[in-house]
Amino acid sequence: xxxxxxxxxxxxxxxxxxxxxxxxxxxxxxxxxxxxxxxxxxxxxxxxxxxxxxxxxxxxxxxxxxxxxxxxxxxxxxxxxxxxxxxxxxxxxxxxxxxxxxxxxxxxxxxxxxxxxxxxxxxxxxxxxxxxxxxxxxxxxxxxxxxxxxxxxxxxxxxxxxxxxxxxxxxxxxxxxxxxxxxxxxxxxxxxxxxxxxxxxxxxxxxxxxxxxxxxxxxxxxxxxxxxxxxxxxxxxxxxxxxxxxxx
Amino acid sequence: xxxxxxxxxxxxxxxxxxxxxxxxxxxxxxxxxxxxxxxxxxxxxxxxxxxxxxxxxxxxxxxxxxxxxxxxxxxxxxxxxxxxxxxxxxxxxxxxxxxxxxxxxxxxxxxxxxxxxxxxxxxxxxxxxxxxxxxxxxxxxxxxxxxxxxxxxxxxxxxxxxxxxxxxxxxxxxxxxxxxxxxxxxxxxxxxxxxxxxxxxxxxxxxxxxxxxxxxxxxxxxxxxxxxxxxxxxxxxxxxxxxxxxxx
DNA sequence: ATTGGTCCCATGGTCCGACCAATTTCCCCC
DNA sequence: GGGGGAAATTGGTCGGACCATGGGACCAAT
Numbered sequence: 001x002x003x004x005x006x007x008x009x010x011x012x013x014x015x016x017x018x019x020x021x022x023x024x025x026x027x028x029x030x031x032x033x034x035x036x037x038x039x040x041x042x043x044x045x046x047x048x049x050x051x052x053x054x055x056x057x058x059x060x061x062x063x064x065x066x067x068x069x070x071x072x073x074x075x076x077x078x079x080x081x082x083x084x085x086x087x088x089x090x091x092x093x094x095x096x097x098x099x100x101x102x103x104x105x106x107x108x109x110x111x112x113x114x115x116x117x118x119x120x121x122x123x124x125x126x127x128x129x130x131x132x133x134x135x136x137x138x139x140x141x142x143x144x145x146x147x148x149x150x151x152x153x154x155x156x157x158x159x160x161x162x163x164x165x166x167x168x169x170x171x172x173x174x175x176x177x178x179x180x181x182x183x184x185x186x187x188x189x190x191x192x193x194x195x196x197x198x199x200x201x202x203x204x205x206x207x208x209x210x211x212x213x214x215x216x217x218x219x220x221x222x223x224x225x226x227x228x229x230x231x232x233x234x235x236x237x238x239x240x241x242x243x244x245x246x247x248x
Numbered sequence: 249x250x251x252x253x254x255x256x257x258x259x260x261x262x263x264x265x266x267x268x269x270x271x272x273x274x275x276x277x278x279x280x281x282x283x284x285x286x287x288x289x290x291x292x293x294x295x296x297x298x299x300x301x302x303x304x305x306x307x308x309x310x311x312x313x314x315x316x317x318x319x320x321x322x323x324x325x326x327x328x329x330x331x332x333x334x335x336x337x338x339x340x341x342x343x344x345x346x347x348x349x350x351x352x353x354x355x356x357x358x359x360x361x362x363x364x365x366x367x368x369x370x371x372x373x374x375x376x377x378x379x380x381x382x383x384x385x386x387x388x389x390x391x392x393x394x395x396x397x398x399x400x401x402x403x404x405x406x407x408x409x410x411x412x413x414x415x416x417x418x419x420x421x422x423x424x425x426x427x428x429x430x431x432x433x434x435x436x437x438x439x440x441x442x443x444x445x446x447x448x449x450x451x452x453x454x455x456x457x458x459x460x461x462x463x464x465x466x467x468x469x470x471x472x473x474x475x476x477x478x479x480x481x482x483x484x485x486x487x488x489x490x491x492x493x494x495x496x
Numbered sequence: 497a498t499t500g501g502t503c504c505c506a507t508g509g510t511c512c513g514a515c516c517a518a519t520t521t522c523c524c525c526c
Numbered sequence: 527g528g529g530g531g532a533a534a535t536t537g538g539t540c541g542g543a544c545c546a547t548g549g550g551a552c553c554a555a556t
Binding site: 010011012046047048049050053067068069070071 | 509510511512517518519520
Binding site for chain 1: 535538547
Protein backbone atom coordinates (compact mmCIF):
# COMPACT_ATOMS: atom_id res chain seq x y z
CA UNK A 1 0.00 0.00 0.00
CA UNK A 2 0.91 3.67 -0.17
CA UNK A 3 2.53 3.35 -3.55
CA UNK A 4 3.64 6.21 -5.67
CA UNK A 5 0.81 8.59 -6.56
CA UNK A 6 0.36 9.52 -10.18
CA UNK A 7 2.05 12.81 -10.98
CA UNK A 8 -0.35 15.62 -11.71
CA UNK A 9 -0.98 15.91 -15.41
CA UNK A 10 0.51 19.07 -16.77
CA UNK A 11 -1.19 21.39 -19.24
CA UNK A 12 1.20 20.37 -21.97
CA UNK A 13 0.41 16.70 -21.46
CA UNK A 14 -3.31 17.39 -21.62
CA UNK A 15 -2.98 19.14 -24.95
CA UNK A 16 -0.61 16.49 -26.24
CA UNK A 17 -2.99 13.70 -25.29
CA UNK A 18 -5.93 15.40 -26.96
CA UNK A 19 -4.07 15.64 -30.24
CA UNK A 20 -2.51 12.20 -29.88
CA UNK A 21 -5.83 10.40 -29.55
CA UNK A 22 -7.18 12.40 -32.48
CA UNK A 23 -4.36 11.03 -34.60
CA UNK A 24 -4.40 7.47 -33.25
CA UNK A 25 -8.17 7.26 -33.64
CA UNK A 26 -7.83 8.38 -37.23
CA UNK A 27 -9.85 11.56 -36.84
CA UNK A 28 -6.99 13.28 -38.60
CA UNK A 29 -5.97 11.64 -41.84
CA UNK A 30 -2.37 11.06 -42.86
CA UNK A 31 -0.97 14.07 -44.68
CA UNK A 32 -3.60 16.37 -43.27
CA UNK A 33 -2.40 19.72 -42.01
CA UNK A 34 -3.04 20.76 -38.42
CA UNK A 35 -4.34 24.21 -37.56
CA UNK A 36 -1.63 26.78 -36.92
CA UNK A 37 -0.03 27.00 -33.52
CA UNK A 38 -1.78 30.26 -32.82
CA UNK A 39 -5.15 28.75 -33.67
CA UNK A 40 -4.54 25.66 -31.56
CA UNK A 41 -3.44 27.82 -28.65
CA UNK A 42 -6.63 29.83 -28.83
CA UNK A 43 -8.80 26.71 -29.17
CA UNK A 44 -7.17 24.92 -26.24
CA UNK A 45 -7.25 28.14 -24.26
CA UNK A 46 -3.54 27.97 -23.51
CA UNK A 47 -0.49 29.93 -24.44
CA UNK A 48 1.26 29.34 -27.73
CA UNK A 49 4.41 28.20 -25.94
CA UNK A 50 2.41 25.51 -24.19
CA UNK A 51 0.77 24.11 -27.30
CA UNK A 52 4.18 24.29 -28.92
CA UNK A 53 5.63 21.98 -26.29
CA UNK A 54 2.75 19.58 -26.85
CA UNK A 55 3.36 19.62 -30.59
CA UNK A 56 7.05 18.98 -29.96
CA UNK A 57 6.13 15.89 -27.99
CA UNK A 58 4.03 14.51 -30.81
CA UNK A 59 6.75 15.34 -33.30
CA UNK A 60 9.30 13.38 -31.28
CA UNK A 61 6.86 10.46 -31.27
CA UNK A 62 6.87 10.69 -35.08
CA UNK A 63 3.18 11.50 -35.14
CA UNK A 64 3.75 14.87 -36.77
CA UNK A 65 6.25 16.42 -39.11
CA UNK A 66 6.88 20.14 -39.08
CA UNK A 67 8.44 22.70 -41.37
CA UNK A 68 8.84 26.37 -40.70
CA UNK A 69 6.41 28.42 -42.73
CA UNK A 70 4.45 25.35 -43.75
CA UNK A 71 2.92 23.92 -40.61
CA UNK A 72 2.39 20.56 -38.94
CA UNK A 73 1.20 17.58 -40.98
CA UNK A 74 0.04 14.21 -39.72
CA UNK A 75 2.44 11.35 -40.43
CA UNK A 76 1.61 7.69 -40.94
CA UNK A 77 2.27 6.38 -37.46
CA UNK A 78 1.76 2.77 -38.56
CA UNK A 79 4.76 3.07 -40.84
CA UNK A 80 6.90 5.50 -38.91
CA UNK A 81 5.81 5.33 -35.30
CA UNK A 82 7.59 3.54 -32.47
CA UNK A 83 6.55 1.20 -29.69
CA UNK A 84 5.91 4.11 -27.36
CA UNK A 85 2.59 4.54 -29.16
CA UNK A 86 1.36 1.13 -28.09
CA UNK A 87 0.01 2.09 -24.65
CA UNK A 88 -2.12 4.82 -26.17
CA UNK A 89 -3.24 2.47 -28.91
CA UNK A 90 -4.16 -0.18 -26.36
CA UNK A 91 -6.18 2.33 -24.40
CA UNK A 92 -8.24 3.06 -27.48
CA UNK A 93 -8.55 -0.60 -28.41
CA UNK A 94 -10.55 -1.26 -25.26
CA UNK A 95 -10.75 -4.50 -23.35
CA UNK A 96 -12.26 -6.64 -26.08
CA UNK A 97 -10.43 -8.95 -28.44
CA UNK A 98 -8.44 -6.11 -29.93
CA UNK A 99 -6.31 -5.89 -26.84
CA UNK A 100 -5.52 -9.58 -26.86
CA UNK A 101 -4.50 -9.46 -30.51
CA UNK A 102 -2.29 -6.51 -29.73
CA UNK A 103 -0.73 -8.30 -26.79
CA UNK A 104 -0.19 -11.43 -28.86
CA UNK A 105 1.89 -9.59 -31.42
CA UNK A 106 3.75 -7.60 -28.80
CA UNK A 107 4.74 -10.71 -26.89
CA UNK A 108 5.66 -12.47 -30.11
CA UNK A 109 8.07 -9.70 -30.91
CA UNK A 110 9.44 -9.61 -27.41
CA UNK A 111 10.06 -13.34 -27.49
CA UNK A 112 12.06 -13.17 -30.69
CA UNK A 113 14.10 -10.28 -29.39
CA UNK A 114 14.78 -12.29 -26.26
CA UNK A 115 16.10 -15.06 -28.46
CA UNK A 116 18.52 -12.63 -30.03
CA UNK A 117 19.73 -11.66 -26.58
CA UNK A 118 20.26 -15.27 -25.60
CA UNK A 119 22.26 -15.92 -28.75
CA UNK A 120 24.54 -13.07 -27.86
CA UNK A 121 24.82 -14.24 -24.28
CA UNK A 122 25.77 -17.67 -25.55
CA UNK A 123 28.76 -16.12 -27.28
CA UNK A 124 30.15 -13.86 -24.63
CA UNK A 125 28.53 -13.99 -21.26
CA UNK A 126 29.48 -11.89 -18.30
CA UNK A 127 28.30 -12.08 -14.72
CA UNK A 128 25.66 -14.64 -14.01
CA UNK A 129 25.72 -13.45 -10.42
CA UNK A 130 24.07 -10.14 -11.24
CA UNK A 131 21.20 -11.96 -12.89
CA UNK A 132 20.88 -14.40 -10.05
CA UNK A 133 20.67 -11.70 -7.39
CA UNK A 134 18.12 -9.83 -9.51
CA UNK A 135 16.01 -12.97 -9.66
CA UNK A 136 16.33 -13.40 -5.91
CA UNK A 137 15.17 -9.87 -5.43
CA UNK A 138 12.24 -10.51 -7.76
CA UNK A 139 11.23 -13.52 -5.68
CA UNK A 140 11.52 -11.46 -2.51
CA UNK A 141 9.27 -8.77 -3.97
CA UNK A 142 6.71 -11.37 -5.01
CA UNK A 143 6.63 -13.22 -1.72
CA UNK A 144 6.08 -10.08 0.30
CA UNK A 145 3.00 -9.42 -1.82
CA UNK A 146 4.11 -6.17 -3.36
CA UNK A 147 2.07 -4.22 -5.86
CA UNK A 148 1.92 -5.14 -9.50
CA UNK A 149 3.94 -2.07 -10.37
CA UNK A 150 6.74 -3.15 -8.07
CA UNK A 151 6.69 -6.70 -9.40
CA UNK A 152 6.93 -5.41 -12.95
CA UNK A 153 9.79 -3.15 -11.94
CA UNK A 154 11.72 -6.03 -10.42
CA UNK A 155 11.04 -8.05 -13.55
CA UNK A 156 12.49 -5.38 -15.80
CA UNK A 157 15.50 -5.18 -13.49
CA UNK A 158 16.27 -8.82 -14.24
CA UNK A 159 16.08 -8.12 -17.93
CA UNK A 160 18.52 -5.26 -17.49
CA UNK A 161 20.94 -7.59 -15.73
CA UNK A 162 20.72 -10.07 -18.58
CA UNK A 163 21.34 -7.30 -21.07
CA UNK A 164 24.37 -6.21 -19.08
CA UNK A 165 25.68 -9.73 -19.50
CA UNK A 166 25.77 -9.24 -23.25
CA UNK A 167 28.27 -6.40 -22.78
CA UNK A 168 26.63 -4.63 -25.71
CA UNK A 169 24.45 -1.56 -25.38
CA UNK A 170 22.73 -2.17 -28.70
CA UNK A 171 20.48 -5.03 -27.70
CA UNK A 172 19.32 -3.08 -24.69
CA UNK A 173 18.51 0.01 -26.69
CA UNK A 174 16.39 -2.08 -29.04
CA UNK A 175 14.61 -3.99 -26.31
CA UNK A 176 14.15 -1.35 -23.61
CA UNK A 177 11.18 0.42 -25.17
CA UNK A 178 9.31 -2.82 -25.80
CA UNK A 179 9.96 -4.00 -22.26
CA UNK A 180 8.79 -0.65 -20.98
CA UNK A 181 5.55 -0.79 -22.90
CA UNK A 182 4.43 -3.80 -20.93
CA UNK A 183 4.60 -1.92 -17.65
CA UNK A 184 2.48 0.86 -19.10
CA UNK A 185 -0.42 -1.39 -20.07
CA UNK A 186 -2.19 -2.31 -16.83
CA UNK A 187 -4.35 -5.12 -18.21
CA UNK A 188 -1.42 -6.78 -19.93
CA UNK A 189 0.79 -6.34 -16.91
CA UNK A 190 -1.74 -7.91 -14.58
CA UNK A 191 -2.16 -10.83 -16.94
CA UNK A 192 1.56 -11.38 -17.20
CA UNK A 193 2.06 -11.52 -13.45
CA UNK A 194 -1.15 -13.38 -12.71
CA UNK A 195 0.83 -16.15 -11.09
CA UNK A 196 4.28 -14.83 -10.23
CA UNK A 197 5.51 -18.27 -9.27
CA UNK A 198 5.53 -19.11 -12.95
CA UNK A 199 7.62 -16.05 -13.68
CA UNK A 200 10.09 -17.05 -11.00
CA UNK A 201 10.33 -20.55 -12.41
CA UNK A 202 10.94 -19.12 -15.86
CA UNK A 203 13.74 -16.92 -14.61
CA UNK A 204 15.29 -19.82 -12.72
CA UNK A 205 15.25 -21.77 -15.93
CA UNK A 206 17.11 -18.96 -17.63
CA UNK A 207 19.70 -18.73 -14.87
CA UNK A 208 20.26 -22.44 -15.16
CA UNK A 209 20.77 -22.07 -18.87
CA UNK A 210 23.25 -19.27 -18.39
CA UNK A 211 25.50 -21.70 -16.51
CA UNK A 212 25.92 -23.79 -19.64
CA UNK A 213 25.09 -21.28 -22.39
CA UNK A 214 24.48 -24.12 -24.83
CA UNK A 215 22.98 -22.74 -28.00
CA UNK A 216 20.96 -25.86 -28.62
CA UNK A 217 19.12 -25.30 -25.35
CA UNK A 218 17.97 -21.78 -26.14
CA UNK A 219 14.82 -23.21 -27.67
CA UNK A 220 13.93 -24.76 -24.34
CA UNK A 221 13.98 -21.43 -22.53
CA UNK A 222 12.08 -19.67 -25.31
CA UNK A 223 9.50 -22.42 -25.51
CA UNK A 224 8.72 -22.01 -21.84
CA UNK A 225 8.38 -18.26 -22.39
CA UNK A 226 6.05 -18.90 -25.30
CA UNK A 227 3.88 -21.16 -23.20
CA UNK A 228 3.40 -18.42 -20.63
CA UNK A 229 2.83 -15.80 -23.33
CA UNK A 230 0.06 -17.87 -24.87
CA UNK A 231 -1.62 -18.23 -21.53
CA UNK A 232 -1.37 -14.47 -21.01
CA UNK A 233 -3.02 -13.80 -24.34
CA UNK A 234 -5.74 -16.31 -23.56
CA UNK A 235 -6.47 -14.53 -20.29
CA UNK A 236 -6.75 -11.17 -22.02
CA UNK A 237 -9.07 -12.61 -24.63
CA UNK A 238 -11.51 -13.63 -21.92
CA UNK A 239 -11.72 -10.07 -20.70
CA UNK A 240 -10.71 -8.82 -17.28
CA UNK A 241 -11.19 -11.02 -14.23
CA UNK A 242 -13.55 -9.52 -11.71
CA UNK A 243 -12.94 -11.34 -8.47
CA UNK A 244 -9.21 -10.95 -7.91
CA UNK A 245 -6.84 -8.02 -8.13
CA UNK A 246 -7.51 -6.84 -4.60
CA UNK A 247 -4.28 -4.95 -4.81
CA UNK A 248 -2.47 -3.57 -7.79
CA UNK B 249 23.08 13.53 -57.84
CA UNK B 250 21.25 16.57 -56.57
CA UNK B 251 19.78 14.74 -53.63
CA UNK B 252 17.98 16.33 -50.78
CA UNK B 253 20.11 18.86 -48.93
CA UNK B 254 20.37 18.57 -45.19
CA UNK B 255 17.91 20.89 -43.46
CA UNK B 256 19.56 23.79 -41.71
CA UNK B 257 20.24 22.96 -38.11
CA UNK B 258 18.10 25.00 -35.80
CA UNK B 259 19.29 26.57 -32.58
CA UNK B 260 17.35 24.07 -30.53
CA UNK B 261 18.96 21.14 -32.32
CA UNK B 262 22.41 22.58 -31.77
CA UNK B 263 21.84 22.86 -28.03
CA UNK B 264 20.25 19.42 -27.93
CA UNK B 265 23.17 17.84 -29.73
CA UNK B 266 25.70 19.46 -27.42
CA UNK B 267 24.00 18.03 -24.37
CA UNK B 268 23.29 14.68 -26.03
CA UNK B 269 26.91 13.99 -26.86
CA UNK B 270 27.90 15.04 -23.35
CA UNK B 271 25.59 12.34 -21.99
CA UNK B 272 26.41 9.65 -24.54
CA UNK B 273 30.14 10.21 -24.10
CA UNK B 274 29.71 9.83 -20.38
CA UNK B 275 30.89 13.31 -19.48
CA UNK B 276 27.80 13.53 -17.33
CA UNK B 277 27.36 10.63 -14.95
CA UNK B 278 24.07 8.88 -14.38
CA UNK B 279 22.06 10.59 -11.65
CA UNK B 280 23.98 13.81 -11.99
CA UNK B 281 21.95 16.99 -12.01
CA UNK B 282 22.16 19.39 -14.93
CA UNK B 283 22.56 23.13 -14.41
CA UNK B 284 19.29 25.01 -14.17
CA UNK B 285 17.50 26.07 -17.32
CA UNK B 286 18.38 29.69 -16.69
CA UNK B 287 22.05 28.82 -16.29
CA UNK B 288 22.11 26.67 -19.42
CA UNK B 289 20.38 29.41 -21.38
CA UNK B 290 23.00 31.92 -20.33
CA UNK B 291 25.86 29.53 -21.04
CA UNK B 292 24.57 28.60 -24.51
CA UNK B 293 23.75 32.24 -25.14
CA UNK B 294 20.17 31.47 -26.07
CA UNK B 295 16.77 32.14 -24.64
CA UNK B 296 15.38 29.98 -21.89
CA UNK B 297 12.53 28.81 -24.14
CA UNK B 298 15.07 27.54 -26.64
CA UNK B 299 17.13 25.55 -24.19
CA UNK B 300 13.86 24.29 -22.77
CA UNK B 301 12.89 22.82 -26.12
CA UNK B 302 16.28 21.16 -26.36
CA UNK B 303 15.86 19.67 -22.90
CA UNK B 304 12.42 18.45 -23.87
CA UNK B 305 13.94 16.61 -26.82
CA UNK B 306 16.45 14.85 -24.60
CA UNK B 307 13.72 14.02 -22.11
CA UNK B 308 11.62 12.38 -24.80
CA UNK B 309 14.68 10.35 -25.80
CA UNK B 310 14.82 9.18 -22.17
CA UNK B 311 18.19 10.76 -21.65
CA UNK B 312 16.91 13.05 -18.92
CA UNK B 313 14.23 12.99 -16.30
CA UNK B 314 12.71 16.18 -15.00
CA UNK B 315 10.63 17.25 -12.05
CA UNK B 316 9.36 20.69 -11.32
CA UNK B 317 11.29 22.35 -8.55
CA UNK B 318 13.98 19.71 -8.66
CA UNK B 319 15.67 19.97 -12.02
CA UNK B 320 16.96 17.70 -14.77
CA UNK B 321 18.92 14.57 -13.91
CA UNK B 322 20.81 12.28 -16.26
CA UNK B 323 19.19 8.88 -16.75
CA UNK B 324 20.89 5.58 -17.56
CA UNK B 325 20.39 5.52 -21.31
CA UNK B 326 21.78 2.00 -21.61
CA UNK B 327 18.91 0.72 -19.49
CA UNK B 328 16.17 3.10 -20.51
CA UNK B 329 17.09 4.52 -23.88
CA UNK B 330 15.66 3.53 -27.24
CA UNK B 331 17.10 2.68 -30.64
CA UNK B 332 16.93 6.31 -31.70
CA UNK B 333 20.13 6.83 -29.72
CA UNK B 334 22.08 4.44 -31.90
CA UNK B 335 23.00 6.88 -34.69
CA UNK B 336 24.49 9.29 -32.17
CA UNK B 337 26.27 6.44 -30.45
CA UNK B 338 27.66 5.21 -33.74
CA UNK B 339 28.94 8.66 -34.56
CA UNK B 340 30.91 8.67 -31.34
CA UNK B 341 32.12 5.11 -31.81
CA UNK B 342 34.07 6.13 -34.88
CA UNK B 343 34.99 3.96 -37.82
CA UNK B 344 37.05 1.38 -35.97
CA UNK B 345 35.93 -1.99 -34.70
CA UNK B 346 33.39 -0.44 -32.37
CA UNK B 347 31.13 0.37 -35.27
CA UNK B 348 31.24 -3.14 -36.63
CA UNK B 349 30.39 -4.59 -33.24
CA UNK B 350 27.51 -2.18 -32.99
CA UNK B 351 26.27 -3.09 -36.45
CA UNK B 352 26.61 -6.77 -35.71
CA UNK B 353 24.26 -6.56 -32.75
CA UNK B 354 21.86 -4.26 -34.53
CA UNK B 355 21.56 -6.60 -37.49
CA UNK B 356 21.24 -9.58 -35.18
CA UNK B 357 18.26 -7.93 -33.53
CA UNK B 358 16.76 -6.90 -36.82
CA UNK B 359 17.03 -10.43 -38.13
CA UNK B 360 15.20 -11.91 -35.18
CA UNK B 361 12.49 -9.31 -35.43
CA UNK B 362 12.16 -10.15 -39.10
CA UNK B 363 11.63 -13.76 -38.14
CA UNK B 364 8.78 -12.71 -35.89
CA UNK B 365 7.22 -10.86 -38.80
CA UNK B 366 7.51 -13.89 -41.06
CA UNK B 367 5.87 -16.08 -38.45
CA UNK B 368 2.94 -13.72 -38.32
CA UNK B 369 2.78 -13.52 -42.10
CA UNK B 370 2.72 -17.31 -42.22
CA UNK B 371 -0.47 -17.26 -40.20
CA UNK B 372 -2.46 -14.58 -41.88
CA UNK B 373 -1.02 -13.08 -45.01
CA UNK B 374 -2.55 -10.32 -47.03
CA UNK B 375 -1.53 -8.93 -50.37
CA UNK B 376 1.61 -10.35 -51.85
CA UNK B 377 1.11 -7.98 -54.75
CA UNK B 378 1.96 -4.91 -52.71
CA UNK B 379 5.24 -6.47 -51.70
CA UNK B 380 6.00 -7.55 -55.24
CA UNK B 381 5.45 -4.11 -56.69
CA UNK B 382 7.58 -2.61 -53.92
CA UNK B 383 10.37 -4.99 -54.83
CA UNK B 384 9.99 -4.08 -58.49
CA UNK B 385 10.27 -0.45 -57.58
CA UNK B 386 13.37 -1.20 -55.51
CA UNK B 387 14.96 -2.91 -58.50
CA UNK B 388 14.07 0.02 -60.70
CA UNK B 389 15.68 2.46 -58.27
CA UNK B 390 18.81 0.35 -58.13
CA UNK B 391 19.18 -0.12 -61.87
CA UNK B 392 18.90 3.57 -62.55
CA UNK B 393 21.81 4.13 -60.20
CA UNK B 394 20.04 6.25 -57.64
CA UNK B 395 21.68 7.58 -54.52
CA UNK B 396 22.20 5.43 -51.45
CA UNK B 397 19.56 7.41 -49.62
CA UNK B 398 16.98 6.62 -52.29
CA UNK B 399 17.93 2.96 -52.34
CA UNK B 400 17.56 2.76 -48.59
CA UNK B 401 14.21 4.49 -48.84
CA UNK B 402 12.93 2.00 -51.38
CA UNK B 403 14.23 -0.81 -49.19
CA UNK B 404 12.29 0.44 -46.19
CA UNK B 405 9.21 0.73 -48.40
CA UNK B 406 9.35 -3.00 -49.07
CA UNK B 407 9.53 -3.66 -45.37
CA UNK B 408 6.46 -1.51 -44.86
CA UNK B 409 4.59 -3.53 -47.46
CA UNK B 410 5.51 -6.76 -45.70
CA UNK B 411 4.38 -5.31 -42.40
CA UNK B 412 1.08 -4.33 -43.99
CA UNK B 413 0.66 -7.96 -44.95
CA UNK B 414 0.62 -8.89 -41.26
CA UNK B 415 -2.48 -6.77 -40.79
CA UNK B 416 -1.19 -5.84 -37.37
CA UNK B 417 0.19 -2.43 -36.45
CA UNK B 418 2.15 -3.79 -33.51
CA UNK B 419 4.97 -5.47 -35.38
CA UNK B 420 5.49 -2.35 -37.42
CA UNK B 421 5.64 -0.10 -34.38
CA UNK B 422 8.29 -2.35 -32.87
CA UNK B 423 10.35 -2.65 -36.03
CA UNK B 424 10.07 0.83 -37.55
CA UNK B 425 12.60 2.55 -35.32
CA UNK B 426 15.20 -0.16 -35.84
CA UNK B 427 14.69 -0.07 -39.60
CA UNK B 428 14.98 3.68 -39.49
CA UNK B 429 18.25 3.62 -37.61
CA UNK B 430 19.96 1.88 -40.50
CA UNK B 431 19.20 4.72 -42.86
CA UNK B 432 20.66 7.20 -40.39
CA UNK B 433 24.05 5.51 -40.17
CA UNK B 434 25.84 6.29 -43.44
CA UNK B 435 28.66 3.76 -43.09
CA UNK B 436 26.30 0.94 -42.24
CA UNK B 437 23.91 1.91 -44.97
CA UNK B 438 26.63 1.96 -47.60
CA UNK B 439 27.84 -1.44 -46.45
CA UNK B 440 24.34 -2.91 -46.58
CA UNK B 441 23.73 -1.80 -50.13
CA UNK B 442 27.28 -2.44 -51.34
CA UNK B 443 25.92 -4.82 -53.96
CA UNK B 444 22.22 -4.11 -54.44
CA UNK B 445 21.79 -7.15 -56.65
CA UNK B 446 22.13 -9.26 -53.53
CA UNK B 447 19.41 -7.25 -51.84
CA UNK B 448 17.14 -7.75 -54.81
CA UNK B 449 17.80 -11.47 -54.79
CA UNK B 450 17.02 -11.60 -51.08
CA UNK B 451 13.72 -9.82 -51.56
CA UNK B 452 12.82 -12.08 -54.46
CA UNK B 453 13.47 -15.02 -52.19
CA UNK B 454 11.07 -13.53 -49.66
CA UNK B 455 8.39 -12.93 -52.26
CA UNK B 456 8.72 -16.52 -53.37
CA UNK B 457 8.32 -17.67 -49.81
CA UNK B 458 5.22 -15.55 -49.34
CA UNK B 459 3.53 -17.57 -52.09
CA UNK B 460 3.76 -20.70 -49.96
CA UNK B 461 4.10 -19.27 -46.45
CA UNK B 462 5.47 -22.55 -45.19
CA UNK B 463 6.74 -22.10 -41.65
CA UNK B 464 9.47 -24.67 -42.14
CA UNK B 465 10.98 -22.55 -44.90
CA UNK B 466 11.30 -19.38 -42.81
CA UNK B 467 14.77 -20.49 -41.77
CA UNK B 468 15.85 -20.46 -45.39
CA UNK B 469 14.92 -16.83 -45.84
CA UNK B 470 16.48 -15.81 -42.55
CA UNK B 471 19.65 -17.75 -43.25
CA UNK B 472 20.12 -15.85 -46.48
CA UNK B 473 19.61 -12.61 -44.58
CA UNK B 474 22.14 -13.69 -42.00
CA UNK B 475 24.69 -14.46 -44.69
CA UNK B 476 24.38 -10.94 -46.05
CA UNK B 477 24.46 -9.42 -42.56
CA UNK B 478 27.69 -11.20 -41.74
CA UNK B 479 29.27 -9.91 -44.92
CA UNK B 480 28.09 -6.40 -44.04
CA UNK B 481 29.70 -6.61 -40.62
CA UNK B 482 32.90 -7.95 -42.15
CA UNK B 483 33.04 -4.98 -44.49
CA UNK B 484 32.58 -2.52 -41.64
CA UNK B 485 35.31 -4.24 -39.64
CA UNK B 486 37.80 -3.61 -42.43
CA UNK B 487 37.11 0.10 -42.23
CA UNK B 488 35.65 2.28 -44.95
CA UNK B 489 36.47 1.50 -48.57
CA UNK B 490 38.26 4.33 -50.26
CA UNK B 491 37.99 3.66 -53.96
CA UNK B 492 34.24 3.41 -54.47
CA UNK B 493 31.35 5.48 -53.14
CA UNK B 494 31.50 7.96 -55.98
CA UNK B 495 27.92 8.72 -55.11
CA UNK B 496 26.12 8.39 -51.85
C1' DA C 497 17.29 13.62 20.14
C1' DT C 498 13.31 13.38 17.41
C1' DT C 499 9.34 14.96 15.25
C1' DG C 500 6.60 18.18 13.03
C1' DG C 501 5.75 23.03 11.39
C1' DT C 502 7.18 27.11 8.93
C1' DC C 503 9.59 29.81 5.85
C1' DC C 504 12.52 30.89 1.95
C1' DC C 505 14.84 30.06 -2.19
C1' DA C 506 16.02 27.51 -6.37
C1' DT C 507 13.83 25.30 -10.24
C1' DG C 508 10.65 23.90 -13.69
C1' DG C 509 5.79 25.21 -15.83
C1' DT C 510 3.02 28.68 -17.96
C1' DC C 511 1.90 33.06 -19.77
C1' DC C 512 2.23 37.47 -22.58
C1' DG C 513 3.87 40.13 -26.32
C1' DA C 514 7.13 40.89 -29.85
C1' DC C 515 10.14 40.06 -33.75
C1' DC C 516 12.76 36.92 -37.09
C1' DA C 517 12.84 33.44 -40.91
C1' DA C 518 10.92 30.19 -44.06
C1' DT C 519 7.02 29.19 -46.85
C1' DT C 520 2.89 29.88 -49.22
C1' DT C 521 -0.52 32.68 -51.49
C1' DC C 522 -2.01 35.76 -54.61
C1' DC C 523 -2.18 39.66 -57.39
C1' DC C 524 -0.09 42.50 -60.67
C1' DC C 525 2.35 43.13 -64.81
C1' DC C 526 4.30 41.63 -69.05
C1' DG D 527 -1.19 32.58 -69.79
C1' DG D 528 3.06 32.89 -67.41
C1' DG D 529 6.47 34.98 -64.46
C1' DG D 530 7.75 37.73 -60.62
C1' DG D 531 7.42 39.89 -56.48
C1' DA D 532 4.94 41.75 -52.54
C1' DA D 533 2.05 40.36 -48.75
C1' DA D 534 0.11 37.14 -45.70
C1' DT D 535 0.79 32.90 -43.10
C1' DT D 536 3.40 29.90 -40.20
C1' DG D 537 6.93 28.04 -37.34
C1' DG D 538 11.40 29.65 -34.58
C1' DT D 539 13.45 32.64 -31.16
C1' DC D 540 13.56 36.21 -27.82
C1' DG D 541 12.78 38.94 -23.34
C1' DG D 542 10.50 39.28 -19.18
C1' DA D 543 7.13 38.00 -15.79
C1' DC D 544 4.48 35.15 -12.54
C1' DC D 545 2.91 30.57 -10.60
C1' DA D 546 3.67 25.82 -8.49
C1' DT D 547 6.61 22.45 -6.78
C1' DG D 548 10.91 20.59 -4.26
C1' DG D 549 14.25 20.94 -0.97
C1' DG D 550 16.76 22.60 2.68
C1' DA D 551 17.32 25.56 6.81
C1' DC D 552 15.51 26.87 10.92
C1' DC D 553 12.60 26.69 14.91
C1' DA D 554 9.33 24.86 18.34
C1' DA D 555 7.15 21.29 20.76
C1' DT D 556 7.41 16.77 22.53
